[in-house]
Amino acid sequence: xxxxxxxxxxxxxxxxxxxxxxxxxxxxxxxxxxxxxxxxxxxxxxxxxxxxxxxxxxxxxxxxxxxxxxxxxxxxxxxxxxxxxxxxxxxxxxxxxxxxxxxxxxxxxxxxxxxxxxxxxxxxxxxxxxxxxxxxxxxxxxxxxxxxxxxxxxxxxxxxxxxxxxxxxxxxxxxxxxxxxxxxxxxxxxxxxxxxxxxxxxxxxxxxxxxxxxxxxxx
Numbered sequence: 001x002x003x004x005x006x007x008x009x010x011x012x013x014x015x016x017x018x019x020x021x022x023x024x025x026x027x028x029x030x031x032x033x034x035x036x037x038x039x040x041x042x043x044x045x046x047x048x049x050x051x052x053x054x055x056x057x058x059x060x061x062x063x064x065x066x067x068x069x070x071x072x073x074x075x076x077x078x079x080x081x082x083x084x085x086x087x088x089x090x091x092x093x094x095x096x097x098x099x100x101x102x103x104x105x106x107x108x109x110x111x112x113x114x115x116x117x118x119x120x121x122x123x124x125x126x127x128x129x130x131x132x133x134x135x136x137x138x139x140x141x142x143x144x145x146x147x148x149x150x151x152x153x154x155x156x157x158x159x160x161x162x163x164x165x166x167x168x169x170x171x172x173x174x175x176x177x178x179x180x181x182x183x184x185x186x187x188x189x190x191x192x193x194x195x196x197x198x199x200x201x202x203x204x205x206x207x208x209x210x211x212x213x214x215x216x217x218x219x
Contacts, residue, residue, distance in 0.1 A: 090117025124149030
C-alpha cells in the first residue's frame with residue numbers, strides 16, 4: 001500500500017494532501033480534547049499507535065505495481081478508539097515509515113494517509129457499528145471490520161495508482177487491473193487481519209474490560 005516517492009504526479013500528490021491534512025487535523029483536535037477528559041486512554045492509544053506502526057511495516061512486494069501489500073492495523077485501532085484517532089495514529093505511522101524505513105514517501109504521504117489511515121479506519125468503524133447494531137457478536141463484527149477495512153485500503157490505493165498511471169486507458173479499467181494485482185497477496189493478509197482483529201477485540205472485551213473504559217467498544 002505504501003506508494004513510494006515519484007510514482008504519482010506532483011499535482012495529484014499535492015491534491016491528496018488536502019483531505020489527508022484535514023482528517024488528521026480534526027483527529028488531533030478531537031484527541032487532545034478526549035485526553036483532557038480521559039487521560040487514562042493514553043496507554044491504549046500508545047499501544048495502538050505502536051501496533052499500527054509495526055504491523056503495517058511487514059511488506060509483501062506486488063509484481064508489476066511498484067508497491068507492496070501489508071496488513072493495516074487501522075481497523076482495530078478504529079474499533080477501539082474511533083476512526084479519527086485511528087487516522088491520527090495511521091498518519092504518524094506512515095510518516096515515520098517513509099522517513100526512516102523508505103516505506104512510502106513524503107510526497108505520497110497524503111495519498112497513503114487517505115488509503116490506509118482514513119479509508120481503513122472509517123470503513124472498518126462503519127462495518128463494526130452496523131454489524132453490532134444488526135445483532136452480530138463482537139468477534140464476528142470485529143472480524144468483518146478487519147477484513148473490509150483492509151480491502152478498502154487497497155481499493156483506494158488501486159484507484160490512486162489508476163489515476164496516476166492510466167495514460168490513454170480508462171481509469172476504471174486500470175483500477176480493476178491494479179486491484180486484481182493486489183488480490184493474490186492481499187486476500188490472505190485481509191483474512192489474517194480479520195482473524196487477529198476479532199481475536200484481540202474479543203480478548204480485551206472479555207479479559208481486560210477496564211482497558212476499554214472510554215473507548216468505542218463495550219463488552
